[in-house]
Amino acid sequence: MPLLKLFGSDLVPALEEPLQEVSLEDWCDNPQAHADATALVIENDIGVEHIAEDLSSFGIIILMFPTFKDGRAYSQARLLRERFGYTGEIRARGDVLRDQALFMVRCGFDAFEFAGDDAFAASTALAELSFAYQPASDRAEPVWRRRLDRPAAA
Amino acid sequence: MYRYDEFDATLVGERVAQFRGQVERRLSGALSEEQFKPLRLMNGLYLQLHAYMLRVAVPYGTLSSRQMRKLAYVARKYDKGYGHFTTRQNIQYNWPALVDVPDILDDLAEVEMHAIQTSGNCIRNVTSDQYAGAAADEVEDPRIWCEVIRQWSTFHPEFTYLPRKFKIAVTASQNDRAAIRLHDIGLRIHKNDAGETGFEVIVGGGLGRTPYIGHTIREFLPKKHLLSYLEAVLRVYNLEGRRDNLYKARIKILVNAGGVEKFTDLVEAEWTAIRKSEIDLPTEEIERIRAYFTPPDFEDLPAESAVLEQKRKGEAAFARWLRVNTVAHKTPGYAIVNISLKPVGGIPGDISDVQMEAVADLAAQYSQDEIRATHEQNLVLPHVKKDDLYVVWQALTVQDLATPNIRLVSDIIACPGLDYCTLANTRSIPIAQRISERFSDLEQQEDIGELKIKISGCINACGHHHVGHIGILGVDKKGEEFYQITLGGSGAEDASLGEIVGRGLSSGDAVGAVEKLVHYYRNNRQDNERFIDTYRRLGADPFKEALYAAA
Ligand code: SF4
Numbered sequence: 001m002p003l004l005k006l007f008g009s010d011l012v013p014a015l016e017e018p019l020q021e022v023s024l025e026d027w028c029d030n031p032q033a034h035a036d037a038t039a040l041v042i043e044n045d046i047g048v049e050h051i052a053e054d055l056s057s058f059g060i061i062i063l064m065f066p067t068f069k070d071g072r073a074y075s076q077a078r079l080l081r082e083r084f085g086y087t088g089e090i091r092a093r094g095d096v097l098r099d100q101a102l103f104m105v106r107c108g109f110d111a112f113e114f115a116g117d118d119a120f121a122a123s124t125a126l127a128e129l130s131f132a133y134q135p136a137s138d139r140a141e142p143v144w145r146r147r148l149d150r151p152a153a154a
Numbered sequence: 155m156y157r158y159d160e161f162d163a164t165l166v167g168e169r170v171a172q173f174r175g176q177v178e179r180r181l182s183g184a185l186s187e188e189q190f191k192p193l194r195l196m197n198g199l200y201l202q203l204h205a206y207m208l209r210v211a212v213p214y215g216t217l218s219s220r221q222m223r224k225l226a227y228v229a230r231k232y233d234k235g236y237g238h239f240t241t242r243q244n245i246q247y248n249w250p251a252l253v254d255v256p257d258i259l260d261d262l263a264e265v266e267m268h269a270i271q272t273s274g275n276c277i278r279n280v281t282s283d284q285y286a287g288a289a290a291d292e293v294e295d296p297r298i299w300c301e302v303i304r305q306w307s308t309f310h311p312e313f314t315y316l317p318r319k320f321k322i323a324v325t326a327s328q329n330d331r332a333a334i335r336l337h338d339i340g341l342r343i344h345k346n347d348a349g350e351t352g353f354e355v356i357v358g359g360g361l362g363r364t365p366y367i368g369h370t371i372r373e374f375l376p377k378k379h380l381l382s383y384l385e386a387v388l389r390v391y392n393l394e395g396r397r398d399n400l401y402k403a404r405i406k407i408l409v410n411a412g413g414v415e416k417f418t419d420l421v422e423a424e425w426t427a428i429r430k431s432e433i434d435l436p437t438e439e440i441e442r443i444r445a446y447f448t449p450p451d452f453e454d455l456p457a458e459s460a461v462l463e464q465k466r467k468g469e470a471a472f473a474r475w476l477r478v479n480t481v482a483h484k485t486p487g488y489a490i491v492n493i494s495l496k497p498v499g500g501i502p503g504d505i506s507d508v509q510m511e512a513v514a515d516l517a518a519q520y521s522q523d524e525i526r527a528t529h530e531q532n533l534v535l536p537h538v539k540k541d542d543l544y545v546v547w548q549a550l551t552v553q554d555l556a557t558p559n560i561r562l563v564s565d566i567i568a569c570p571g572l573d574y575c576t577l578a579n580t581r582s583i584p585i586a587q588r589i590s591e592r593f594s595d596l597e598q599q600e601d602i603g604e605l606k607i608k609i610s611g612c613i614n615a616c617g618h619h620h621v622g623h624i625g626i627l628g629v630d631k632k633g634e635e636f637y638q639i640t641l642g643g644s645g646a647e648d649a650s651l652g653e654i655v656g657r658g659l660s661s662g663d664a665v666g667a668v669e670k671l672v673h674y675y676r677n678n679r680q681d682n683e684r685f686i687d688t689y690r691r692l693g694a695d696p697f698k699e700a701l702y703a704a705a
Contacts, residue, residue, distance in 0.1 A: 047393075068192070068315065069192060069275065069315050070315065070397055071275075071312075071313075071314065071315025071316060071392060072392060072393055072397075074311060074312040074313075074314075074315065074392070075312055075389050075392045075393050076393075078312055082431075083427060097189070099176070099193055100315075102311070103309075103311035103312075103314055104311075106311035106312075107311050107312055116189075128168055128171070128172045129165060129168050129169070129172070129309060130164055130165070130168060131161050131164065131165055132309065132311075133165075133305040133306055133308050133309065133310075134305075134306050134310055134311075134381075134433065135431070135432045135433060136311050136312065142432070143161045143162075143305070144305075144435055144436070144439040146161065147159070147161065147439060147442065148436070148438055148439065
C-alpha cells in the first residue's frame, strides 16, 4: 500500500510518517482529548461542513473510498477545497486505484494510499487526458477558457 | 450541427488510447474482470448473454451522413451486419469482439463519435427532441444546451462514480417528444412572462421497479445558470443518494423519500453557494456553440408543392405514408420525414448496414446531411423539401424503411429481453413481432390511431412499459414466462404511469389481449379520441372486463 503524493503534475512515492488519527465524530465529541491528533479521518457519509471551523487544526484530512465505485469523497474533497478553503493535505484511503487517480487530483486530493500493485503507473494515468471541460479544485483551465484565449482563426 | 475542435478531438482520441491500454491490461490478465468492469462500462461496453455489446453515443440523437456511413461500416466489419437503435437515441452493436473494440472506437473517432459515458454510474448521453431545429412548435433549438451539457458532463471528475446512472433530457417544445418527466433531470426551455427564455427544471422522474413522474423544482432558471444549477443537483445527489441498495439508488428515490421541498431546499442552498463560480459558461462560449446550430440555408419555397399534390392524389400508399410518417416543418415547403424501423414482423430498432448506407445517401441528397435517432427507436430526416418527398418515399420503400406506422399500434418499443439481456425474465422481441404481424393491416392501424405499446422483459423497464398506453411486462412465475398488462401510461407532456390490470398472461394470450383491448376501444371511442383518451374517460374497469371476459 504505497503512499504517493502529488508534486506538480506527478505522483511520487512518499515516506509514510506515523500519524495520530482521529475520526470526525470523536473530534466533535471532545476536541481537547484529541489535541495531539495530526490527521482527521472523515467517513464518506458525514458532511464536511461539521468541521469547517476547525480545519486549521489539521494538516492532513483523510477521505474514504470503501470501494472505488463509491464516489462521495470526490464531493467532500471539492467542498473542503473550494468552499472551506482547506489548503492542507487531502489523502485518499481505501479502494484507491490508478484509473481514478486523475479524477481524485481534479477534486483536490494530493495524497494517495494506493491499493493494488499498479500504483506507480498512476502517474502516467494523470497524463492520459490533456484537457478538462469543467473547472474543479485543481484549477485546470477549462476548455472554454482555452478557446477564448486562442488566437482568432486566420 | 456541432463539429469538434482540436480540444474535443484530442480528448476523444486520448480516451480511446486510454481504453486501449485498459483492454490490453485486461487481456493480459493485469486487470481482473471486476476491476475492468467499471472501466469498460465508462466506455459503453457491456457483457451480455452471448457476447460483448458496444453502445455508441449519438449525442442528442443527431447524426451526419458521414457518421451514419461509419456506423454502417462498423456493423459490416465488426458485427453481423446490423446495429440496433435504442430508446436513448444511441446505437448498440451486439456482437463485437473485445480485442476489436479499441479499433472500433478509433474508427468512430474519425467521424467525431465515441462510446464515452454510454454506461456506468455517470451522467449519460443527453437526449433531446428528435425534431429539434426543424419543429414548428419549438422555442429554440434545444441541442445548443444539450451540447453545453455534453461538454460539462464529459469526464466530470466529481460525478463519475454516482450512486447510479444519471440521465438528462432537454426539449424546447410544449409537445414533449423527449420524455422529460421520466428522466433524472428533464429540462424544458420556455418563455416566461417577461419574454425571456429559460429552463423549467424537473427532477426525479424515472421508470424501473419504482417508477416516478419527475417534479418541477424550478419553474424558471435563466439559461446562463444552467451548468451551476445542474452541478448543485448532482452534488446533492452524489452526497445524499443511497448507495446501499442498487434499486434505491436513483435520484427519484432521494427526491421522493425526503420530499420534493426538502430536496429543492438542498439544491437551492448548494446553488447559492456555487452560482458565482466559474462553472457557468461565458456568453462567448455559448454563442460559439450556438453558431453550430444555425439553421441550414433553406430555400424560399411555396408552402405547398404541386408535384407532391399530384402524387398524393395518384398513389394511395404514398398518401398514407405522408399522413402517418411526415410532420410539419417550421419552414414553408419543407417537411420532417420519419423513417420507421418497425417493419411488420421486424425487430424494433434494428437496421442493416445496407439500410444505414441508404439513409445516409438520402440525408446527403435530400435532408441537409442530417439524420436523427428517436427515443422511440426510429430515424428521422429532419429537412426534406416537399418536392422531394415522393422520391424519398420510393427510396425508403425499396429498403423496407417506409412502413407507415409512426405512433401507431405496430410502432412498438421493446427492450432486448431474453434474446440478449442477462437480467431478462422473458423475451420481448417476439411479442413485438407477433403484435405487429397481428395488426399488419395498414388501414386498420390508421383507423385505430395513436397507440403506444411498450414492452419490457423484466421489472427494470428498459422498454418503458409503465408509460405505454398499453404496457407489457415480462414476469417469471415459477420458471414460466408470463406477461403482465399495464394500461394508461404516457411518456409525453401528459405523462402518467400505467396501472397493472389483472393476472399475468401467457405469451400467446398477451398478443390476443392487445387485440381485445383495441377492439373494446374502437367500439367505445367518441369522436377522435385516442386509445389513451378513451381509457382516461372510462377508467380501467371496462377495459379489464373486456380483457378477462370469458374468451
Ligand atoms: S427491461 Fe429487463 S430484460 Fe429488458 S433490457 Fe432491461 S434489464 Fe433486460
